[in-house]
Amino acid sequence: MRNFTWGQAQTVMDAAAAASVTVADAMLSPPNTNGQAGASIVKAGGIDLLDLLKEKLLTADRITSLKELPGLDVITRTEDGGLRIGAAVTLANLARSPLVLRHYPALANATAHAASPQIRNVATLGGNLLQRPRCWYFRAAEYRCLRKGGGHCFAIHGENQYHAIFDNQLCAIVHPSTAATVLVALGAIVECADAMGAARRVRLEDFLVPPDEDVHRENSLRAQEILTAIELPALNPGTRMVHLKQGETDSFDWPLADVAIVFDLDAERRCKRAAVILGAAAPVPHRAKAAEAILLGRIIDEEAAKDAAHAALADATPLHKNGYKLPLFETLIRRAILRAAADLHA
Incomplete structure (x- = not known):
């Protein structure tokens, strides 16, 4: 160093x-x-x-x-009933915040099981969202991969068992933030501030950058700009949410697959709005639009969950060592949908 x-x-x-x-x-x-x-x-x-x-x-x-920046490590309610989370709030404090636990339990779950206790006590939500990929070719100085300015993604034909099953033709990384999976499902807004004091607000889903837009970066943060806060919208009375992840171990491994489900149900358990977001599946958190379309307007039951889970993987393009992710994701999606419908937050 x-x-x-x-x-x-x-x-x-x-x-x-x-x-x-x-x-x-x-x-x-x-x-x-x-x-x-x-x-x-x-x-x-x-x-x-x-x-x-x-x-x-x-x-x-x-x-x-x-x-030492004031205000970046606090969590407060917004005027419309949502939540404003300072970018310097640690993952540990986020996971045990009464406001997050009560209103956004899927986010509390995701951050409570990220990394190890030691890391959660130091790592911030802003840093978690902005961290660079964990692909071993990217992390090895010996490999001048495409994302580091080289001309080749070594993972596509190499050791790719933990890599993307969607949008992996150019660069096969998966987005490293588990929190981002839930935040995208919740419709989170990120706020950035520049050196002149101007604030920029953008949906997290639009802030994150896929390889076909820019293969050298994962987000649209600019020079002389910092991430200051993440805002969550107010929830409707019928909103249900669940986050599930599966790793090789129950410790601090990055997930092989993680799923965030957020939907609004009416009194008959009919879906009025759905978000199905897959983490560890693509270079950015992957929105399973086909699954969302299947859930919309249907009563959430075993058949609906099974249909949505199957549809979510229809366009997957697994690499030669990560095909196991398809049945893994399908199982997690089905379970998450059913748990959310039963209001069993996980």
């Missing part, structure tokens, strides 16, 4: 000004060796950033901490 200078931002504008480059762009640039000012980046919990520095995938001349 190269030496760097350390700073502490006191205001959001100062923090944004200190982000001279995004982490994604910094990883595409060669290390500074000519004495000129190099990359200046910001950190919150720093879990992923420190990994990238230690793995020699990223160099920076200056790192500015966001830890």
